[in-house]
Amino acid sequence: MWSSRNKQEFTQEQFAYFIEDQIADFREPTGAKMLETALNFRVKQGIHFKSGMRLQDGTVQFEYSEQNEGAVGTQGKLSIPELFRIDIPVWEGLGQKKYQFEARFRWKLSGGNLALRYELIRPHKVIEQAFKDVLDGITAKLKDVPVIFGKPE
16 A cells, blocks of 8 residues: 555645554554644745846846645644654565565645645665565475575576
8 A cells, every 4th residue: 555655645644544544554653643733734824026127127036936835733733753763564465474564754835735745765775675574484484495586597
């Protein structure tokens, strides 16, 4: 579920439902903290515009800046986690070992719409470790049988 939704944008409601469904996977911060973040996310947007004109030579100068400020909670007192960690199995099936993945929590405000997403950090390295663990397990069980990784020569 996590890999299929990686880097995909959610509305605030969709993200809250996703977090609620995956709440047991969270390690740090807790699933409860991530759900609270999704449910109580607030964004304050400020735009500053300034223009100046010189009559002598007709030059015009524009200054534009936009500031988005995110907060969690009704008073905006809780911090928004930049990173979170989840523990999930790499392979499907019963009793599979769980591996820790790190993810960045991202948000943006565009056209008055809030979009939330997460980005798994180097998930291929976790998958490589999971594959190595399976290969090592097979090698240990087949003591006298060579296990070939790749093509035989």
